[in-house]
Structure formats: C-alpha cells, structure tokens
Amino acid sequence: MYNRVSQSTIGGDYKLLTNYAYKLRPNVTQSNKMGGWLDMLRSTYNWSLTDRIAQYNQQFIQGDYCDIRTKSEACPLTCFVSKNGASGEPWKDAKKDLDGKLKNPRRSAGDIQITALPQLKKARPWFGKIDSTVLQQNVKRLDTAYKNFFDGRGFPKFKNRSNFTSFTYQMGVKVQGSKIYLPKLGWMRFFKSRLIPDGFTLKSATIRKRQDGWYVSIRIEDKSIPDYVLKPIDEVKSILGFDLGITKLVHLSDRYQINNPKFSTNKKAKRTLKIRQRRVSRKVKGSKNCKKAASKLGRFHKKITDKRVTYQWDVANLIVS
Incomplete structure (x- = not known):
C-alpha cells in the first residue's frame, strides 16, 4: 500500500488529491481478462503512435491540400507537432464560447482518434469487451506522452509487455467494504490495508500488473479543506532542519543522523x-x-x-x- 498526496487551488478554494493503492484479489477469469486487455490496449497505443508518425511524415511529402467536403485547406497531420494539424475528418461544427467568440473548429489528434474508437469496436468486436473510458484514457495517455516530449522529454516510444502494465478507469468504479466494482470486470475483492477517509470522493482508478499480482490505485478527492493559516514566526517554538546524505540517509540539525x-x-x-x-x-x-x-x-x-x-x-x- 502507498499513497501520494497533492494539493491544488481552484478559484481560491483548496482541494486535496491523494492516491491509495491496494492489492487486488481477482479470480482466474478476471485475471485473464485484465491480461488480455493489456495486450489489446498496447496494440491500440502502438497503432495510434504509428498513425501519428506516418501522417506527420506525409505532410512533408504531400503537403496541404483542398478538402472537397469542406472546400477549405486541410492537412494530413495527426500529431501535435503542428497546433492546427489533424487527420481523418479534421473539422467540427464551430461553436461559440462564453464570450461569444467562435472556437477553433479544427480538432486535435487525440479527439480524432477517440472519435474513431466506435469504428474500431465495429471492425474488431473483441475491443467491445473493454470499458469505453479505458480506451479513451489509453489515447489520452499518448497525448500526455506528446506533451511531455514538447516539455523537453523524450519522444513517445512504442510499448512492449515489460513497460505497458496498466490501464485507467475514469468513471463507473465503486468501492463497497473490501470489494471494488470495475466496469466490464465486475466486483473484485482486495486487501483493504487502510480505510478511505470520510468526505473523499472517488475520481479514477488505475489497475497495474506487478510481479506478485494485480494492484489498484484509487484517486480520491476532498474539496472541503479549510484555508491553511500560517503560524506567526514568534509562535514557533522549535525548528528542525535536515539534509539528505550518502553514507547516512538524513542528517538533522540537532546532530542526529539516520542510517542508510x-x-x-x-x-x-x-x-x-x-x-x-x-x-x-x-x-x-x-x-x-x-x-x-x-x-x-x-x-x-x-x-x-x-x-x-x-x-x-x-x-x-x-x-x-
């Protein structure tokens, strides 16, 4: 079990986001299903990445062209290298925002590939066994990889069985006692190593395969956090500083050292x-x-x-x- 805590502010209100991880106890059927899902999601991820790379290369060969249906200039680009590039049907109905201005009618690569998921299910019916939000989050995972690339990290890589071991639910997950409901998988037992605090709402769940079994990481949120008031410096009675070391794990300002x-x-x-x-x-x-x-x-x-x-x-x- 582990958890990760993050705090963010929206409009002056504080909210607490944290992850609680538990080990699952799936039956044989559920375990085989999740293993099959990973294989199908990995193939979809690699195909989507291939599609974006191929369409990006086509731009430098074919260039921009005139679309017959929209009678306007279009581009075969599907990746985020170009902010106004998209493939498939790159246009959508123009809508006005709150200020009355028309939104950009050109769709992003992620929107196009998510919209094409029903066609994927029709062409390959076995993908219909996977929850729709899981398929959508799989495409958004590739979008995040592209965003990280433009933030200075490496270009998205093709996945294999060793580095593609998880999938994410965005909605439909329910927790009841020591059981968790996962859409298209049903109720599943888990080791409830700690209680979920009162007042938290479930936002998403990530299923991850590890060497010793399956784990679920539940993301929970609490919006009822009061504003944090800093204590005046004259009311602080003691201060303890610490520094990470090499031979010792931590060196404290009171000369106490923690072994590594x-x-x-x-x-x-x-x-x-x-x-x-x-x-x-x-x-x-x-x-x-x-x-x-x-x-x-x-x-x-x-x-x-x-x-x-x-x-x-x-x-x-x-x-x-």
Whole structure:
C-alpha cells in the first residue's frame, strides 16, 4: 500500500488529491481478462503512435491540400507537432464560447482518434469487451506522452509487455467494504490495508500488473479543506532542519543522523541479484524457463523496493513526530 498526496487551488478554494493503492484479489477469469486487455490496449497505443508518425511524415511529402467536403485547406497531420494539424475528418461544427467568440473548429489528434474508437469496436468486436473510458484514457495517455516530449522529454516510444502494465478507469468504479466494482470486470475483492477517509470522493482508478499480482490505485478527492493559516514566526517554538546524505540517509540539525540501510547494495542483496541475473542470461531468450527466471528476479527487485519505501515512511514518521 502507498499513497501520494497533492494539493491544488481552484478559484481560491483548496482541494486535496491523494492516491491509495491496494492489492487486488481477482479470480482466474478476471485475471485473464485484465491480461488480455493489456495486450489489446498496447496494440491500440502502438497503432495510434504509428498513425501519428506516418501522417506527420506525409505532410512533408504531400503537403496541404483542398478538402472537397469542406472546400477549405486541410492537412494530413495527426500529431501535435503542428497546433492546427489533424487527420481523418479534421473539422467540427464551430461553436461559440462564453464570450461569444467562435472556437477553433479544427480538432486535435487525440479527439480524432477517440472519435474513431466506435469504428474500431465495429471492425474488431473483441475491443467491445473493454470499458469505453479505458480506451479513451489509453489515447489520452499518448497525448500526455506528446506533451511531455514538447516539455523537453523524450519522444513517445512504442510499448512492449515489460513497460505497458496498466490501464485507467475514469468513471463507473465503486468501492463497497473490501470489494471494488470495475466496469466490464465486475466486483473484485482486495486487501483493504487502510480505510478511505470520510468526505473523499472517488475520481479514477488505475489497475497495474506487478510481479506478485494485480494492484489498484484509487484517486480520491476532498474539496472541503479549510484555508491553511500560517503560524506567526514568534509562535514557533522549535525548528528542525535536515539534509539528505550518502553514507547516512538524513542528517538533522540537532546532530542526529539516520542510517542508510542500502537494501540493494549490501553484500547479501548484491550476491542474490548477481545469481538471479546470471540465471536469466543463461536461459534461452523467450523460453518458459527464461520467463520464470525473469519473474523471480522481478519479485526480488520488488521486495527491495517495498523495503525501501517502508523504511522511508518510517523515517518520515520519526522526523515529523
């Protein structure tokens, strides 16, 4: 279990967003369904990325052209390299905004690919088994990757089974006791390691496959947070400063030091990692024995990660208290 907290302000009102993660207990049918969904969503993601790249390359070969139906200049571009580029049917009905001005009638690449999802379901009926919001969030995931690219990060990459392990629900998820309802999957049990606080509403849920099973990350929101009033400096009784170290995890201003256990670089962990990595490298690539050895190596890496996260929360609790 882990959580992530973020606080944002809209119109002067505070709201709290946080994630609670739980381990799921799906039955065999549900587990197989989610595994199949990941394969189909990955293929859709890669196809959408291929479509955007191909249409972008076509712009430099074909250039702009005159669309017969709209009798206006159009462009085959589907990616966000051009702000006014789109493919398929790039135009939509012009509507006025609140100020009475006409909105830009040209659609973005994400809007076009989301609109084409019903055609995908008609051509390939097995995609109808996937919840519609999951398919839409999959396209928006590619939009986010393009946005990150223009913010200075790497260009979106094609996904494989090792780096595409999650999908997101935007609506329809319900929690009742130690059960969670996921559209098109039904009710599913989970390990309720902590209670969801009162006053929070469920915003979305991300299902993620890990080495030791399936997990759900529930995003919850609370808009009833009062304004935070800063305490005057003359009322502050004590101040504690800390700095992250290398040999020691944290150095505090009162000369107290917190040890760094180095879960992945101690003698025992290094030896275990060396042995398990060697077993993977000696197996025939793509064989069942290779997958078993890789799974065992992945579980050990997750064990190290869980130890590190737990220790960090314990240290944070110690500093705060």
